[in-house]
Amino acid sequence: MSLLPKPAVMRNLLQRRLKFHLPMGFTLGLILALAYKYGVSEPRKQTYADFYKQYDAVKEFNAMREAGVFESVRPSGE
Template identity: 35%
Template sequence: MAGEVASASASLPRPVLKGRHAQFMKKHLAIGIGMSLVSVYLTKVFVNDKRKAAYAEYYKNYDIEENFHRIRKLGWFDSCSADDD
């Protein structure tokens, strides 16, 4: 019986303890960098590009003179009168 235990433990490989943390960090650093690059790309596509398109549409139809006259009529400007000229 003692011979069986000795032969069973002799056939098991020794655990790798040296460099295990470095191996773990390399693997998880690569995974983390990959996931962050994917999230940056998805944010650009689904958030920033839509926002850029919305701003482009807004300024394509924006009339600065009309907006100026609207704000002037409200009396928000101190430098010009609120009456219609």
């Protein structure tokens, strides 16, 4: 009866796989983070900046007061 040889494929399998998958994972993560930053975050910040350049809080407050949104603030006509 002869002994079966050990399978060489399993030896250091994790290290061989990590040599490929670890840098690939970091690279993909970095690419996705940059894509989110410049595809979603920066346009959103610019949209908010554009909105608040023309936003007048006092005018908005007076419009809501006249519409009766607030219970504790009377419209200026009363």
